Amino acid sequence: MNTSIVLPVVKVTVLEDRALIERRGEVSLPQGTARLVVDGLPAVAVDRSLQAKLAGGVVTQASLRRSKRAVLPEALREQHTELARRSFEHEQALERAQAEVRRLEVKRNLVQAAREDVFRAIAERTGAGEADPGHWKEQLDTLRRELTATDDTLRQARRHESRLQRQHQQETRDILSRTQPPEPTLDVRAELDVSHAAGGTATLTLTYLVPCAAWRPAYRAALRFTAEATTVTMECEAVVWQNTGEAWKDVTLAFSTARPTLGATPPRLQDDWLSLRDKTVREKQVVDVSIREESLQTTGEAGVTKAADALPGMDDGGEPVTLSASHLATVPSDGEAHRVALFTFTTPATSELVACPEQSPLVHRVARFDNTGPSVLLAGPVDLVRAKGYVGRAQLKFAGRGERVKLGFGSEDSLRVSRQVDVGEETARITGRRTRTQRVKLFVSNMGAKPAALAVEERMPVSEVEAVEVALLKDATKPAPTTVSPEGIVRFEVNVAPRSRQTLAFGFTVASAAKVSGL
Known part of the structure; x- marks a missing residue:
């Protein structure tokens, strides 16, 4: 049974x-x-x-x-809802309008044929000597008035038909397909x-x-300044799409970054042979170097780019994460995006104005805070909000619990930094040693009515070989930088008075021996 x-x-x-x-x-x-x-x-x-x-x-x-399932033909014509009844009435009105247009077109063709018959009769009877101009004029005037009236009525009928057709296509059919899907x-x-x-x-x-279901994390970060402290409020949501054919009504939702289809087949190992050889004559005499740029970054701070061969999807730090919704949720099967709240936390933050003139003349408000939330922060878009409202959108990278996070909250319109670069190169005649000198001038402008304290960051190369030496020109660097990191980031912390301009300058040299090539 x-x-x-x-x-x-x-x-x-x-x-x-x-x-x-x-x-x-x-x-x-x-x-x-x-x-x-x-x-x-x-x-x-x-x-x-x-x-x-x-x-x-x-x-x-x-x-x-x-x-x-067998669907009876008569069942397709049942009017189950008010919307279906309206759709049926629109179809009937459209059919009547189309019939009226066809009737007027036939009438116009008949009037046109009658007019041609009158012209033929005029030609025939005039040739036979039986002319009757008065009668012919009366007939032509009658046909002209009838043809004009028919044309006007036909034009209005066609306009009415087009309006009904647009209304039927744009309103009724679209709403009907969204609210009343066909019976499976x-x-x-x-x-x-x-x-x-x-x-x-x-x-x-x-x-x-x-299949046919997916989710991605989304955030909203609000930066607030008070007399006591500066705080950042993070709101985490899950954006869900599903078109599975079944509605999820009042269900417990969990969101996971696990990939059950990956790792089913272990990678094939291949031998990696190492061998030794003597240096060539050129390798003994010449040191080949090259200049490369690297992104100095930790998790949580924006700017990290994935490797080219990385699989698409969410960045979870390499360990699957499962997040649960804070309440029962309903997600219909319509393929649209639906937001489900996950968690919210408020944490103390530090805020400063930072300028990177090599990248942009703008001065940005940057906030740093610790992830004190109940879970890790997955990579995803974050809407940025300040006291005056929405300021833009950024990309949040993965950050573990308790990890430091950096976010930019838009630019300060009253501050600008312009940059000038002067590059020179000298070669010693006897030793062949080359020295490349770069001098940078930065002009910080404050067009606002309040003083501003900001940090200006520039960079200089860092050498990894003994044959190339990089040195900061202390005499050409004014004022003295606050810090110079091992990665070559030169940081100036300055205070700019309202409606004033301040000049910063720094320089460095890159000296290389004669046997160095590639610079």
Whole structure:
């Protein structure tokens, strides 16, 4: 005996490109073995992923079965909703307008044919000597008035038909397709063979995977200044898309970065042979060097780029992360983006104005804070908000719990930094030693009515070989830099008075021996 039941969706775990659906409910079972049929499953359910658990019993077999449903032709014309009735009325009005246009076109053709007959009669009877100008003029005037009236009526009828057609296409059909999807013609059910020793009521759990579902993290960061402290409020949300064919109504949502399809096959190992050889004559005499640029970055700070061969998807730091929604949520199967709140936290922050003239003449407000939230911060877009409202959007990189995060909250319009560069090169005649000198002048302008304290960051090369020496010109650097990092970042911290301009200068030399090539 087959018992047909319907299990509600209670939990959904959304992965990067699919979702794990969990249905659970109470079922009444006889003592011994029985067959259960669970109806209402989506057509895109993956057969191999079906799993069933019975509390206090055993599931000996579980499989999905699909069957086509017969749809009667008369059922397609039923008007179930007010919207469908309006759509039917629009179709009837459009058909009447089209019939009126066809009738007027036929009438116009008849009037045109009658006019041609009058012209033919005039030609024939004039040649026979039976001219009647008065009668012919009366006929032509009547046909002209009738033709003009018919043309005006036909023009209005065509305009009315076009208006009804646009209204029918743009409004009724679009709304009908969104609010009343066509009835599915494919039934999917799960057939289970279960065994329960005592019988009675038991809890049945059904899980399966479905495609056509995805999620990505999104954030909102609000920077606030108070008399006591500066704080940043981070709001984390999950943006969900799903078009699986089943609505997730009042379900527990979890979001995971796991990739179950990866790692199924171990990588093939290949031999890596190392060998030694003597240097060539050129390698003994010449040192080949090259200039390269590297991004100095830690997790949490924006600006990191993925490797070219990295797989697309979310950056979770290499360890799968699962985040849970703070409340029950409803996500319809419409393929649209829906936001689900995950968590919110407020943390103390430090804020400063930073300028990087080599990259941009603007001065940006930069805030740094620790991730004190309940979970890691995955990579994703973040909307930036300050006291006066929305200031832009940035990209947040992965940051672990307790890790330092840096975000830019827009530019200060009253501050600008312009940059001038002067490069010179000298070569010693005897030793052939080359010295390249670069001098930079920075002009910091404050067009506002308040003084501003900002940090200006420039960079200089860092040598990794003994044959190339890089040195900061202390005499040409005014004022003295606040710090010079081992990575070559020269930082100036200055105070600019309102409506004034201040000049900064620094220089460095790159000296290389004669045997160095590549610079």
